[in-house]
Amino acid sequence: MGVLKQNVFLVGYMGVGKTTVARRLARDLGVAAIDVDAYLQRKHGRDANRLFKQRGEAGLRRAEAKALAECAALGPAVISCGEGIVALPENRELLKTQGFAVLLESSMEGSLSRIKSMRTRPLLAQGCDTQALWDERKPLYDEVAQAHVDVSNKGTAAAAAAIAGELKRRGIYVSD
Numbered sequence: 001m002g003v004l005k006q007n008v009f010l011v012g013y014m015g016v017g018k019t020t021v022a023r024r025l026a027r028d029l030g031v032a033a034i035d036v037d038a039y040l041q042r043k044h045g046r047d048a049n050r051l052f053k054q055r056g057e058a059g060l061r062r063a064e065a066k067a068l069a070e071c072a073a074l075g076p077a078v079i080s081c082g083e084g085i086v087a088l089p090e091n092r093e094l095l096k097t098q099g100f101a102v103l104l105e106s107s108m109e110g111s112l113s114r115i116k117s118m119r120t121r122p123l124l125a126q127g128c129d130t131q132a133l134w135d136e137r138k139p140l141y142d143e144v145a146q147a148h149v150d151v152s153n154k155g156t157a158a159a160a161a162a163i164a165g166e167l168k169r170r171g172i173y174v175s176d
């Protein structure tokens with residue numbers, strides 16, 4: 001095992017595997033994993049879908065921004081973010097300054113095809129234009145990402161291993 005020197009944020013589109021890969025990566029490295037969505041749900045006693053319905057997207061984003069800052073303060077940890085975390089400039093600033101952001105990359109279609117129920121993602125549930133969302137998010141992911149990992153043809157274990165290799169090469173994870 002070893003030591004994680006700073007937060008590692010996993011960012012990327014819906015369904016690309018941020019939550020699943022973060023869990024696997026943290027387990028492989030023997031470090032903590034925090035999912036911002038799961039944290040938000042525990043904190044508010046309701047999930048992001050319900051927050052979205054009750055407070056609208058802007059309300060969800062405000063709650064998510066606080067949750068992100070709290071998660072970052074709990075680290076160093078592997079922190080999986082919701083796809084829309086990059087929407088707010090303050091979040092992008094945090095991602096750039098309070099850790100190392102890794103962009104998980106796959107095609108939009110490949111990512112969306114993994115999502116079993118549209119109802120689990122508020123923007124999909126309300127029938128958002130997924131291509132327009134992709135076009136809007138892509139430059140923002142590129143702005144914050146310090147590393148890009150192609151997960152399109154990788155299972156969870158291989159995706160986690162590719163990120164672990166990147167973290168070791170850069171001295172962000174140091175083995176004992």
Ligand SMILES: Nc1ncnc2c1ncn2[C@@H]1O[C@H](COP(=O)(O)OP(=O)(O)O)[C@@H](O)[C@H]1O
Binds near residue numbers: 017019157
């Ligand atoms: N590398 C992978 N290979 C195969 N299935 C995956 C992979 N990563 C995630 N999945 C599956 O895809 C779905 C979406 O993954 P999830 O981790 O929730 O993505 P995100 O958090 O980016 O929205 C889940 O059902 C998950 O089990």
Ligand SMILES: O=C(O)C1=C[C@@H](OP(=O)(O)O)[C@@H](O)[C@H](O)C1
Binds near residue numbers: 081
């Ligand atoms: O638009 C967003 O920010 C959200 C994206 C989804 O997360 P994933 O990116 O993990 O799919 C969803 O779980 C969350 O409720 C809100």
Ligand SMILES: [Mg+2]
Binds near residue numbers: 018080081
């Ligand atoms: Mg997720």
